[in-house]
Amino acid sequence: MEPLQLLLLSGALSLLSAVQAEGPKLIPARSWQLLGDWNIVRWAGNMPIPEKRKAHPLPPFMFAINKLKKLEFRMNIMKPIGCIQFxxxxxxxxxxGLFFTWWRHKIYISLLPGKKHAIASFKDKVDNILHQMMMLMGRTLDEDAEAVKVFVDFVNSTGLKRTDMVHPNHVGACKLPPKS
Incomplete structure (x- = not known):
């Protein structure tokens, strides 16, 4: 996985303040509600990522509390030397629902009713260009038509198009080590 994809994934963890016009009420997430394993069900954005990289398999990720008592996003990524944990x-x-990366990027994360899906979003100007990234994340890879519909509406509300959405492959991705 290239640095742009890392930016995608960390950036994807931010932008949600714009939607919530119609549809189910999104619930701003707290750290303790996010703990555990997640999967990227869909993502969308206008980050400068080559088309062939957008199709790369995405592994599951997790939120955990680190030694400094902070919420931490963890995902294995593929490098030439093999899978490493980011x-x-x-x-x-x-x-x-608002979180900050060490780069001071704002990430908004809101849970959908039922708390098995969430939307994470990021929006920031880089070199005077507005970049945005969002992802629908789920506790499983099972399709949930209502969650996907909410995400499509969210993507449309940000000015991106449904055609900007990616349904990532998960086969062949680096997996997180089993819990000990």
Missing amino acids: KLPLDEHSEP
Whole structure:
């Protein structure tokens, strides 16, 4: 996985304040609600990622509390030497659903009703260009038509198009080590 994909994944963890017009009420997430294993069900964005990289398999990821008592995003990524674990600590803001990366990027994460799916979003200007990234994440890879519909509506509300969405492959991706 290239650095752009790392930016995609960390950035994908941010942007949600824009949607919630119609449809189910999204619930701003707190750290303790995010703990555990997740999968990227869909993602969308306008980050400069080559088309062939967008199709690369995406592994599951997890949120855990690290030694510094901070929420941490963990995902194995493929490098020429094999799978390595990428870790991104997140500072939880007093505003529910808002997290900051160490780069000070804002990431919004909201749970869908039922708390088995969430939407993470990121929006920031880089070199005067607005970049946005969002992902629908689920506790499993099972398709949930209502969750996908909410995500499609969210993507459309940000100015991106449904054609900007990616349904990632998961076969062949680096897996997280089993819990001990």
